[in-house]
Amino acid sequence: MDKETQQKLPDFKWFELVSQLSEINVASGNGGPFAALVIKSGELIASSCNEVLISGDPTAHAEVSVIRKACQQLGTFQLDDCILISSCEPCPMCLGAIYWARPERVYFINTREEAASIGFDDQFIYDEIALRPDQRHIPFLKVDHAAASKAFQAWKNKTDKTPY
Amino acid sequence: MDKETQQKLPDFKWFELVSQLSEINVASGNGGPFAALVIKSGELIASSCNEVLISGDPTAHAEVSVIRKACQQLGTFQLDDCILISSCEPCPMCLGAIYWARPERVYFINTREEAASIGFDDQFIYDEIALRPDQRHIPFLKVDHAAASKAFQAWKNKTDKTPY
Numbered sequence: 423m424d425k426e427t428q429q430k431l432p433d434f435k436w437f438e439l440v441s442q443l444s445e446i447n448v449a450s451g452n453g454g455p456f457a458a459l460v461i462k463s464g465e466l467i468a469s470s471c472n473e474v475l476i477s478g479d480p481t482a483h484a485e486v487s488v489i490r491k492a493c494q495q496l497g498t499f500q501l502d503d504c505i506l507i508s509s510c511e512p513c514p515m516c517l518g519a520i521y522w523a524r525p526e527r528v529y530f531i532n533t534r535e536e537a538a539s540i541g542f543d544d545q546f547i548y549d550e551i552a553l554r555p556d557q558r559h560i561p562f563l564k565v566d567h568a569a570a571s572k573a574f575q576a577w578k579n580k581t582d583k584t585p586y
Numbered sequence: 587m588d589k590e591t592q593q594k595l596p597d598f599k600w601f602e603l604v605s606q607l608s609e610i611n612v613a614s615g616n617g618g619p620f621a622a623l624v625i626k627s628g629e630l631i632a633s634s635c636n637e638v639l640i641s642g643d644p645t646a647h648a649e650v651s652v653i654r655k656a657c658q659q660l661g662t663f664q665l666d667d668c669i670l671i672s673s674c675e676p677c678p679m680c681l682g683a684i685y686w687a688r689p690e691r692v693y694f695i696n697t698r699e700e701a702a703s704i705g706f707d708d709q710f711i712y713d714e715i716a717l718r719p720d721q722r723h724i725p726f727l728k729v730d731h732a733a734a735s736k737a738f739q740a741w742k743n744k745t746d747k748t749p750y
Contacts, residue, residue: 423720423727437731444737448744455737475748479654480663480686481645490643499644509737511726514715515686518679520724521711522644528726531734540742541749547685551678551715556587560684562675562692563587567601570695573608573619573673578704580612584639585705 432461436507437531439469444484444509447471454542458484458508460492460501460525467504468492484508485516489523499586501525510537513544514551596625600671601695603633608648608673611635618706622648622672624656624665624689631668632656648672649680653687663750665689674701677708678715 436459443457453472460467470487474480485508493499504525510532512520520528534544555562577583600623607621617636624631634651638644649672657663668689674696676684684692698708719726741747 423729427725427727431729434731437729438733441731441733441736445740448737448740448747451747454750455741457737474663474686474750478657478661478663480657480750481650481654481683483686486645486650490645493642493644497642499638499642509734511719511728513682513686515679515682517715517726518677518682518711519645521714522638522647522677522679525724527724529729530726531729531731532738533728536735536738540738547682548715550685551681551712555675560689560691561591562681562694563591564675564697565587565595565601565693565695567598567605567695569602569605570673571700572605573612573621574696574700574704576609576612577619583612583615586618586638586644 432505432507432529433464436461436466437529439466440507440509441531443469443471450476452476453482453484455540456484456509458488458506460488460504460506462496462501462504467495481515483513483516485512486519489519493523499523505529510534510542511544513542514547596669596671596693597628600625600630601693603630604671604673605695607633607635614640616640617646617648619704620648620673622652622670624652624668624670626660626665626668631659645679647677647680649676650683653683657687663687669693674698674706675708677706678711 453474456472468491473482501523506525508530511534617638620636632655636648637646665687670689672694675698
């Protein structure tokens with residue numbers, strides 16, 4: 423981390439909080455040892471823990487959940503000028519969610535390798551992304567359908583759409 | 587697509603349905619021209635359209651939403667023996683969600699290149715994933731924190747945990 427980046431670091435209390443939340447989440451049994459925060463102008467907008475087990479929702483990772491909450495809180499689908507703090511390097515799903523929400527930057531305190539060492543092998547998904555879609559462990563197969571492009575054409579021609 | 591894969595193709599009516607739903611979604615203004623289905627043993631378990639605009643939730647892509655609904659419907663966080671049908675090649679967020687939900691296979695009728703041609707540049711996120719985390723357009727920065735590993739250790743030592 424260079425000096426300029428070091429100087430921009432958010433208040434250390436947020437790293438303390440995200441660490442504590444992830445520890446509490448293990449004790450509660452709600453999900454894995456993960457938590458995330460969204461901060462804007464030094465204020466906490468939203469916090470969330472991993473809720474996969476309590477919700478039965480495999481997408482309820484801390485980062486996806488905190489993005490959903492923060493957007494609801496701010497009344498927008500874009501996290502402009504926000505930072506996201508996670509207890510762990512985001513998995514590919516959460517990375518994608520972060521790119522769609524577009525916060526300014528992301529900080530994390532545990533790496534994907536550390537997550538793998540306790541049984542969360544995000545690296546497997548990172549490896550799968552690089553494969554040809556039809557050659558993945560879960561095959562992604564393109565099927566030809568004559569009407570496939572109709573919705574895309576309708577979107578292209580829609581004059582009153584909200585781009586996102 | 588080889589002959590064996592061709593023979594396993596789901597009923598063509600599902601491609602017709604996902605195509606129609608994505609077209610209806612443009613007209614309704616709820617979100618982008620995208621829809622997805624989860625099918626198990628030839629039965630529809632759940633369907634969803636992209637709901638980013640109506641929900642203000644950037645993670646409400648059709649695939650993420652249909653996975654959430656199907657898991658709720660089936661009372662599980664794993665889509666064993668299910669197939670997922672999408673109107674478009676899933677973005678990295680949805681790909682990640684699919685890997686966590688683990689359906690058997692995925693079918694789609696429009697490619698990421700076709701999505702890019704109407705303004706949905708998922709390829710940008712695919713490209714960003716391959717970069718070093720601290721060198722992405724949204725920088726992902728590792729911060730050292732003495733207590734970072736406490737939650738991971740607690741998870742490792744938890745004797746009554748549900749692995750997922």
